[in-house]
Amino acid sequence: MNDMTTTTDTTTKTKTTVLEAKGVTMRFGGLTAVKGVDLQVNAGEIVGLIGPNGAGKTTFFNCLTGLYVPTEGSVSYKGKVLPPKPHRVTEAGIARTFQNIRLFHNMTVMENVLVGRHTRTKEGLWSALLRGPGFKKAEAASEARAMELLEFIGLEHKAEHLAKNLPYGEQRKLEIARALASDPGLILLDEPTAGMNPQETRAAEELIFAIRDMGIAVLVIEHDMRFIFNLCDRVACLVQGEKLIEGTASEVQGDERVIAAYLGTPFEGEPGAAEVAEVEAAEAHAEAAAEAEAEPEAAADAEPETETEAEAADEDEAPAADSDDAPAADAEAEADADSTTSTTSTEGEAK
Numbered sequence: 001m002n003d004m005t006t007t008t009d010t011t012t013k014t015k016t017t018v019l020e021a022k023g024v025t026m027r028f029g030g031l032t033a034v035k036g037v038d039l040q041v042n043a044g045e046i047v048g049l050i051g052p053n054g055a056g057k058t059t060f061f062n063c064l065t066g067l068y069v070p071t072e073g074s075v076s077y078k079g080k081v082l083p084p085k086p087h088r089v090t091e092a093g094i095a096r097t098f099q100n101i102r103l104f105h106n107m108t109v110m111e112n113v114l115v116g117r118h119t120r121t122k123e124g125l126w127s128a129l130l131r132g133p134g135f136k137k138a139e140a141a142s143e144a145r146a147m148e149l150l151e152f153i154g155l156e157h158k159a160e161h162l163a164k165n166l167p168y169g170e171q172r173k174l175e176i177a178r179a180l181a182s183d184p185g186l187i188l189l190d191e192p193t194a195g196m197n198p199q200e201t202r203a204a205e206e207l208i209f210a211i212r213d214m215g216i217a218v219l220v221i222e223h224d225m226r227f228i229f230n231l232c233d234r235v236a237c238l239v240q241g242e243k244l245i246e247g248t249a250s251e252v253q254g255d256e257r258v259i260a261a262y263l264g265t266p267f268e269g270e271p272g273a274a275e276v277a278e279v280e281a282a283e284a285h286a287e288a289a290a291e292a293e294a295e296p297e298a299a300a301d302a303e304p305e306t307e308t309e310a311e312a313a314d315e316d317e318a319p320a321a322d323s324d325d326a327p328a329a330d331a332e333a334e335a336d337a338d339s340t341t342s343t344t345s346t347e348g349e350a351k
Ligand SMILES: Nc1ncnc2c1ncn2[C@@H]1O[C@H](COP(=O)(O)OP(=O)(O)OP(=O)(O)O)[C@@H](O)[C@H]1O
Pocket: 028, 031, 033, 051, 052, 053, 054, 055, 056, 057, 058, 059, 060
């Protein structure tokens, strides 16, 4: 990783592609969570990934980081296709944080960062067990690097605290420091400001700019639109697993399809709209066929109903006529009377 100096100078930006996802598709049984998504992240860029709940953003992240093996498509990092294995992806240079914080809660802040460092330490098992000079030197270097990262996120004074005792916003920052410990060239952040207050969100924004200025490309999922449009050079919007649009912040935030997707309003050419229309047409057809089949029966049912009504009318006109229901009604009335009596008597006894 580059030195820790942070600047706001982005003139050194190049168009070197760091991440290239091509036609990534992920199916879970009959559900296509991600459908043919292409995405590039270039060196020096902060790219945002937005979309309504369930749009497939986290599933896409999981495909990029080897947690899921995409059903179709490929993911390359700096021109090399990545093997779908999380530790190999980390070794290659991609680090990530999770939507639900995943820290080692009973370990210290420093230990959590050291865990993130292990892919970059070369000392083997025997060296570690025997704690030879090589191991001690490597351990000291790792600790120095971890402390540097803690200073970077402003948590050096809490190095010996247990992770579980940190406030929520600091836990999120610690997760970022742990990801940075693997010296990535690209970091994927899954909702880094979730649960943060506005001040913490602002600080997170500064932290991400600083990470970019260290030479690490960033791909970030967020629901906070103000945060994303302020932060990102480019934004891609997923809807129902498909990439709806990709462009600069102003292009994306002004796009009425994006607004409609967030408000749940259907729009022309909406991803999945053709499939929905097909299913709706098939359902309407099936309903119409069922109705047509049921029609003669319905007509037949209608006649006796008319007769019954006529009979009932006759009965109304002949109140003296015996009815089978009458004794049952009498019995019910008697039973009601009995139960009322018994309740009353019980209440009386109780009193
Ligand atoms: N392991 C899984 N098995 C089956 N379905 C899954 C699995 N993971 C995700 N899904 C489904 O895939 C779809 C996309 O989910 P995903 O979590 O990727 O969306 P998201 O855009 O990250 O949503 P959110 O913004 O709410 O986090 C959803 O319908 C979800 O239920």
